[in-house]
Amino acid sequence: MSHWLQLMTDSLPTLLWAGVKFTIPLTLLSFVLGLSLGLVTAVTRLFAPRPLVLVARFYVWVIRGTPLLVQLFVIFYGLPSIGILLDAFPAALIGFTLNVGAYTSEIIRAAIASVPKGQWEAAYSTGMTWGQAMRRTILPQAGRVAVPPLSNTFISLVKDTSLAAAITVPELFQSAQRIVATTYEPLILYVEAALIYLAMSSVLSALQSRLEVRFGRYGGMLEANR
Structure with missing residues (x-):
């Protein structure tokens, strides 16, 4: 036991x-880049012309339908075969x-779609443009709905980064693997990493x-001011 400690x-x-x-x-x-990509993808699927909608749907379909580990292998080990070295x-x-972009796009799309159409009409009635209505009225309300699942996505991402060890990123889990290779103590090192x-x-x-409590209070203020 003292040896393990x-x-x-x-x-x-x-x-x-x-x-x-x-x-x-x-x-x-x-997460930051994926969230930005997810927002663009969600808005594209909801409001863009059909050709762009089909492109966005195809991207989400491919990413959500294939394992993350396979995606990492394709990018790191597969792309060099066509001359793209990373x-x-x-x-x-x-x-x-x-x-992250594919999964958050579905969260954001559902959150935006959950905002009542009357909110759009109210924004337009005050002279707002589409962009102003989106920024000032729709996204703040959609954000309340999206915070819990987006938070869960972020927490899952922290754990998913351990897959980067498979493509030689020297992150936490691969560091544990390297120590195991010299100490031959896989149980204790992997438990420590866990x-x-x-x-x-x-x-x-x-x-x-x-954060959810804070957004809940903000949502209550919005409801009270209507």
């Missing part, structure tokens, strides 16, 4: 540093961004709860 103590700084240097940046960048981190960033992911997910879940 010592091993965990010795490996903890390495695992935490890998999380700070790679896991957290990969998560944040992928380093591990950019390849992972592209893969996670595309994946506990770090659990801690991050728990903190994010607590923040999610506070």
Whole structure:
């Protein structure tokens, strides 16, 4: 037991540093870029001409219908066969961004569609353009609906970044794998990695709860002002 505790103590700084240097940046960048892509895709599916709608639907269909690990392999190991070479981190960033974009687009699309049509009419009656109505009236209301599932997507993304180890990104999980290769203690190292992911997910879940309460209060203010 003392040997295991010592091993965990010795490996903890390495695992935490890998999380700070790679896991957290990969998560944040992928989510921000994916959320932006998801918003564009959702708006395209709801309001764009049919050819663009079909393109957006095809993108969502492909990404949601294939495993994330396969997508990462196609980008990192497959694209070099046609002359497109990417380093591990950019390849992972592209893969996670595309994946997050597809899933968040469905969340955002459903949230926008849930806003009553009367809100559009009220915005237009005050002289707003389509863009102003979207920014000032529709998206704030849709945001309340979208916050819980988007938060869940972000928490899932934190854990999904462990798949980046498969394409040699030296994030938290691959750091654990490297230590295992020298210590031959897979159980304790993988449990330690799991506990770090659990801690991050728990903190994010607590923040999610506070965020939902805050948006709930904001929603109540909107209802009171109508």
